[in-house]
Amino acid sequence: MGLKETIKATLKEAELYKSQGLLNEARQKYNKVAQLIENNAQIPNSKSLLDSVKKKMKALDDSHLRVVSAPTTPVMSEKAQNLIKELFTFSKDSDKASLALEGAISLAKFGQYHRAIEEFKKLLSDENVRIAAAKNIIKCYYEFVSIDKAVDEYRAWKSSSLFSPVQLEKVLGFLAGLIEKSGKSFDLDKVEESAETVLMPDEAVEEILDISSVGISLEKGVKSGSEIELDVSFQAGNVISVIISSKEKELIDNLKIGVKLNNVNFYSPIAIFRGSGIISASTKIDSGPKKGDYCLDIKVTNI
Known part of the structure; x- marks a missing residue:
């Protein structure tokens, strides 16, 4: 096994251990990767990669002795929920379904x-929005309930006639990425191809890849030059949403609305792409378990 394959395999092992709560074992794997990078300076982007691994190690150290209980979901009145949909739906020229999709994402x-x-x-x-809606349902179950519930929902769709085989294949691909991240395994049969494939409206246009996380390099400040990796919470087309902790003041100050991000690594389940984006929205969360944190929308302009 080559060096690149060894690093990738070891990182997967670390993520698997972490997903199962085996923090010591996960840290050992991350440490092994860090040593491999340090001993092989010829690795492309070795500094950024090493910084990312060390950040993961620090996160494990910070959480090792802390018992984290799942926060309760904030209870809001229907009126308050409707207000969120209106206040945080930014599109002006979208069709009714796209606006409704954006409003639902805001609630999530x-x-x-x-x-x-x-x-x-x-x-x-x-x-026109079926695949996007389905992916977000799966994401909600994964983030707030369990991956098992997400799988149950997909199986129900597969048993119905609502989705075309092509649509189911896309949803399954998205679900597979979350299953791998969860560390669990499920017996999911491949989608049977229909005798005659007919493109649906949302299949006729090439969709942007599902992005699981982004790597941003700041151009100024203490963290300038090093990559900061942020998990993507939700995605609607070419707009992705990330949550930034209120403790990351420097990051929040540097990522204001209108800021162009020229060197961004977009991480998808199948590959890593270099591209660019722009901060299109920044909202301070005033209630719930993430109160005080910031929700940033990044519009992907090139990938």
């Missing part, structure tokens, strides 16, 4: 996943 960002799932399910009948 604030932890109102029960209502968000209800809104997403209403959109499954619209072929």
Whole structure:
């Protein structure tokens, strides 16, 4: 096994251990990767990669002795939930379904996943946003309930006639990435191809890849030059949403609305792409388990 393959395999092992709560074992694997990088300076982007691994190690150290209980979902009135949908729906020229999708995503960002799932399910009948709605339902179950519930939902869709084989294949690909991240395994049969494949409206246009995380390099400040990796919470087309902790003041100050991000690594389940984006929205979360944190929307301009 070559050096690149060894590093990738060891990182996968570390993520698997971490997902199962085996923090000591995960740290040992991350440490092994760090040593491999330090001893092989010829590795492309070795500094950025090493910084990313060390950040993961520090996160493990910080959480090792801390017992984290799952935060309760904030209870909001229906009126408050409707207000969130209106306030955090930024598109002006989108069609009705796309606006409804964006509003549902806004609810999910604030932890109102029960209502968000209800809104997403209403959109499954619209072929133009069906795949996006389905992916967000799966993401909500994964983030707020369990990967098992997400798998159950997919199986129910597969048994129905609502989704075309091509649409199911796309949803399954998205679900597979989350299953791998969870460290669990499920017996999911491949989608059977239909005798005659007919492109649906949302299949006729090439979709942007599902992005699981982004790596941003700041151009100034203490962290300038090093890559900061942020997990993607939700995605609607070419707009991705990330949550930044209120403790990351320097990062928040540097990522204001309108800031162009020229060197961004977009991490997808199948590859890493270099591209660019722009901060299109920045919102301070005023309620719920992420109160005080910031939700940033990044519009992907090139990938």
